[in-house]
Amino acid sequence: MNRKAGAVVLICLFAGVILVPGCINKQHVEQPVNNESSNAGKGDESVDIQVIKVFSSAFESNSTIPRKYTCNGENINPPLEFADIPEETESLVLIMDDPDSPMNPFTHWIVWNIEPVAKIEEDSIPGIEGMNNFRKIGYGGPCPSSGTHRYFFKVYALDRKLELKAGSGRKELESEMIGHIIAEGELMGKYGKT
Numbered sequence: 001m002n003r004k005a006g007a008v009v010l011i012c013l014f015a016g017v018i019l020v021p022g023c024i025n026k027q028h029v030e031q032p033v034n035n036e037s038s039n040a041g042k043g044d045e046s047v048d049i050q051v052i053k054v055f056s057s058a059f060e061s062n063s064t065i066p067r068k069y070t071c072n073g074e075n076i077n078p079p080l081e082f083a084d085i086p087e088e089t090e091s092l093v094l095i096m097d098d099p100d101s102p103m104n105p106f107t108h109w110i111v112w113n114i115e116p117v118a119k120i121e122e123d124s125i126p127g128i129e130g131m132n133n134f135r136k137i138g139y140g141g142p143c144p145s146s147g148t149h150r151y152f153f154k155v156y157a158l159d160r161k162l163e164l165k166a167g168s169g170r171k172e173l174e175s176e177m178i179g180h181i182i183a184e185g186e187l188m189g190k191y192g193k194t
Contacts, residue, residue: 007075015194017181020120026066026097030034030119041116042047043075049181049182049183049184050084050157050182050183050184051084051183051185052082052083052084052085052155052157052183052184052185053082053083053084053114053184053185054080054082054155054185054186054187055081055083055187056078056079056080056081056187056189058078058079058122059078059189061187061188061189062113062188062189062190063189063190064189064190064191065078065142065151065189065190066078066097066143067193069141069142070141070142070143070191071140071142071143072143072193073141074123075121075139075140075141076122076123076141077109077122077123077124077141078122078137078189079118079119079120080094080119080120080153080155080187081118081119082118082119082155082185083118084183084185085116085118085157085183086157086182086183088159088182089116089157089158089159089182089183090116090158090159090160090161090175091112091113091114091115091116091127091157091158091160091161091162092112092114092115092116092117092127092155092156092157092158093110093111093112093114093125093155093156093158093162093173093177094109094111094112094114094120094127094153094155094156095107095109095110095152095154095155095156095170095173096108096109096110096139096151096152096154097151097152097154097157098142098144098149098150098151098152099152099172100144100149100150101149102145103133106133106140107132107170108132108133108134108139108140108151109125109129109131109132109138109140109144110129110130110131110132110137110169110173111125111127111128111129111130112127112128112130112162112164112168112176113127113128113161113162113173113182114126114127115127116157122160125138128164128166129166129167130164130166130167130168130169130170130172131168131169131170132141137166137167142189142191144191144192144193145193146193147191147192148191148192149190149191149192150188150189150190151188151189151190151191152186152187152188153186153187153188153189154184154185154186155184155185155186156177156183156184157182157183157184158177158180158181158182159182160180161178162176162177163176164176
């Protein structure tokens with residue numbers, strides 16, 4: 001091997017030692033995050049988030065939400081039930097939204113500092129309510145302008161209560177939740193104007 005070829009081999013080896021570990025570390029840091037559901041408040045992705053079962057006696061998952069709970073009916077919240085809430089839960093957060101709205105997502109209801117209970121009654125105020133996208137505090141039922149939309153009732157178990165004033169918006173709520181979610185679950189129902 002001549003001197004020139006030997007120098008090329010050394011440069012390649014040196015570049016491999018310096019660059020390859022950097023590339024490996026970069027790939028490790030930039031691993032894709034699963035965005036199938038809302039990442040609100042998760043913070044550290046290495047924490048295992050447990051699953052809460054969410055259901056309603058008023059409608060089954062992936063079925064039609066009764067008119068009573070929409071803007072065309074009484075516009076009151078449906079009853080919701082939860083299972084598998086972790087023992088260490090200090091409070092629950094509820095976010096109801098419509099991802100099919102042009103204002104994706106359109107927030108219909110946000111509530112926090114809900115006691116870790118197994119049920120939220122129909123037409124109730126289970127905790128501190130915030131501002132929805134109707135620019136009102138409290139529940140605003142499904143009210144699509146056209147077509148059938150999906151409505152998600154998302155429940156988050158937190159390891160603390162939140163210091164957030166009534167009437168705050170979703171962004172403020174999600175910011176306060178960061179790093180405190182220990183479990184989550186959701187129920188989806190559909191509604192379309194007829």
